[in-house]
Amino acid sequence: MSLITTHVLDSSTGSPARGIAVSLTDATGEQLGAGVTDADGRVSQLGPEALDPGTYRLRFITGEYFASRNQETFFPEVLIAFEVSDAAHYHVPLLLSPFAYSTYRGS
Template sequence: MKRVVLTFGLFLLTSLGFAQEDSYQLSTHILDISEGAPAANVAIKLEKRNNKTESWDYVSENLTAENGRVNDFLPAGQNNNGVYKFTFFVNEYYKEKGKETFYPFIEVVFEIKDEKHYHVPITFSAFGYSTYRGS
């Protein structure tokens, strides 16, 4: 009986986790490769390019969780097509660790062209970073 309850509980938690991701179109993840760990409590701002004014419009801002993730940018089921910019405020992260960084913030510009899920993670250290289109 305990095994059935445990299995059902695990299934329920897994299902809820996937359901949350499906309700949002955009997510990100930050890994600090100098620490070999996720970067928690990093502020991330999301902006969308306004083609009429050639400027950036504020969309939202979040903090990374303990696992370095933010899964709830841009609700799914809307027309979210456009050019976006993440600004990762890594300077504060390094100040809390008592370290200096070459990058006070990291900007990543990308384009959403359809209704698929977009995952835009970064890996970084105090003196370098990389990004890619994840899944």
């Protein structure tokens, strides 16, 4: 199982956001993994099973998601930087709407 997972919920519709491309990069910008959210808005295999401590980034391509719904958005992409400090599982959800987003460390 991937050390990093994510889940995207479209808070404007109250449903999972299917079809969003997501990539995981390290602090140098090297891509470590990529995936697309499934019907439940999840990417469960997003990179390696282990990561060194450090800063990593998840990039969500949200503009294409909203364009496919003929909906204007202020955020064509969302970039979330976070710290990995140990070998624990890191779940990084994204709550998304056309003009706002929030995130947190999930379980």
